[in-house]
Amino acid sequence: MPAFKTLDDLSNIAGKHVLVRVDLNVPVSDGKVTDATRIERVAPTILELAKKGAKVILLAHFGRPKGEPVADMSLSLIVPAVNTVLGQKIFFASDCIGPESEQAIAKMANGDILLLENTRFHKGEEKNDQAFTEALAKNGDIFVNDAFSAAHRAHSSTEGLAHHLPAYAGRTMQEELEALEKGLGNPARPVVAIVGGAKVSTKIDLLQNLVKKVDALVIGGGMANTFLAAQGIDVGKSLCEHDLAETAREIIKEAEAANCAIVLPVDGVVAREFKAGAANEVVAIEAIPADAMVLDVGPRSVETVNAWISKASTLVWNGPLGAFEIEPFDRATVSAARHAAAETKAGKLTSVAGGGDTVSALNHAGVADDFSYVSTAGGAFLEWMEGKELPGVSVLSKTA
Ligand code: 3PG
Ligand code: MG
Numbered sequence: 001m002p003a004f005k006t007l008d009d010l011s012n013i014a015g016k017h018v019l020v021r022v023d024l025n026v027p028v029s030d031g032k033v034t035d036a037t038r039i040e041r042v043a044p045t046i047l048e049l050a051k052k053g054a055k056v057i058l059l060a061h062f063g064r065p066k067g068e069p070v071a072d073m074s075l076s077l078i079v080p081a082v083n084t085v086l087g088q089k090i091f092f093a094s095d096c097i098g099p100e101s102e103q104a105i106a107k108m109a110n111g112d113i114l115l116l117e118n119t120r121f122h123k124g125e126e127k128n129d130q131a132f133t134e135a136l137a138k139n140g141d142i143f144v145n146d147a148f149s150a151a152h153r154a155h156s157s158t159e160g161l162a163h164h165l166p167a168y169a170g171r172t173m174q175e176e177l178e179a180l181e182k183g184l185g186n187p188a189r190p191v192v193a194i195v196g197g198a199k200v201s202t203k204i205d206l207l208q209n210l211v212k213k214v215d216a217l218v219i220g221g222g223m224a225n226t227f228l229a230a231q232g233i234d235v236g237k238s239l240c241e242h243d244l245a246e247t248a249r250e251i252i253k254e255a256e257a258a259n260c261a262i263v264l265p266v267d268g269v270v271a272r273e274f275k276a277g278a279a280n281e282v283v284a285i286e287a288i289p290a291d292a293m294v295l296d297v298g299p300r301s302v303e304t305v306n307a308w309i310s311k312a313s314t315l316v317w318n319g320p321l322g323a324f325e326i327e328p329f330d331r332a333t334v335s336a337a338r339h340a341a342a343e344t345k346a347g348k349l350t351s352v353a354g355g356g357d358t359v360s361a362l363n364h365a366g367v368a369d370d371f372s373y374v375s376t377a378g379g380a381f382l383e384w385m386e387g388k389e390l391p392g393v394s395v396l397s398k399t400a
Contacts, residue, residue: 146170
């Protein structure tokens with residue numbers, strides 16, 4: 001892993017203005033934060049800097065306001081949740097650059113925490129515009145990036161600032177990069193990847209990268225149907241991207257060449273309607289009725305998946321195996337998640353999971369805390385699984 005500086009490399013920061021990029025892009029419903037996980041993840045960095053007497057100035061985006069102020073994308077909405085998680089009252093400034101920010105910063109005492117308004121209210125942010133980056137940099141002495149989940153964006157507050165101020169990885173960024181290194185960078189073998197979810201089309205790059213890196217690739221969810229259909233299996237009314245048959249066959253060929261086992265379902269749980277409690281039956285994968293759809297992988301398939309998990313020293317997981325949001329089609333996902341959690345707890349497995357649906361699936365199975373690491377990143381985690389360079393991460397090593 002390329003070297004980068006961490007908070008351990010920072011000393012004598014009392015009174016220093018530390019700009020900390022965090023990801024506060026949390027789900028909100030009726031004005032309330034419904035999942036504070038991302039806030040909880042960045043709390044250690046914020047509190048550590050405050051405790052050391054820094055003036056902690058938080059930078060974040062919220063939603064996609066396209067370069068202008070949008071009332072319901074104001075970070076002021078997140079302040080109460082941040083106060084609760086930190087157990088400390090933070091201050092808020094209604095602009096991230098210019099006089100509003102400067103006046104708020106001038107009032108700060110050592111150890112205070114100030115959140116600046118949504119960086120994406122300015123067009124310069126997403127353009128990584130030099131003048132905007134300089135305006136942000138004016139407010140700080142030091143830059144700490146603790147937003148891995150926004151590191152796939154080359155924006156002013158995620159990438160640009162590291163060229164203008166001494167740059168450090170925050171604790172969560174550090175923890176995330178260390179976990180990912182154990183997952184695919186330099187993993188203990190055998191490495192097994194589970195990839196599920198609805199569509200192959202959103203995960204082609206990811207699958208192509210994984211077959212070169214892992215010893216076995218388990219394909220589940222709706223995307224398994226595309227692979228099965230590509231091999232001549234009639235998937236009935238199942239979700240299937242028939243136009244990607246050739247791509248699926250190519251991925252299978254690449255896997256063979258790289259000595260990566262592709263693990264596809266041998267049975268499925270089928271139903272005639274997509275709803276909780278729908279009448280269902282288990283069928284062999286060659287016997288999917290023409291009027292039915294596969295909503296989960298079947299019990300024999302789960303046994304195989306769990307056997308691979310037992311064999312593995314490292315597991316990387318993105319995407320559920322079935323339609324876990326509607327019972328009873330959550331069974332395969334829950335079974336594999338619980339088995340991976342048990343292996344991890346027994347010290348036999350390093351398990352790394354990430355991507356939006358994956359975290360909900362692991363929470364649903366009640367095992368998110370038992371994995372070695374669960375990333376809160378969506379797009380950034382996928383790009384990492386695709387083997388892409390993340391601008392917000394690479395700049396930290398380039399400037400280290
Ligand atoms: C996320 O929610 O995945 C990150 O905060 C990045 O947000 P974005 O996809 O709007 O850049
Ligand atoms: Mg094992």
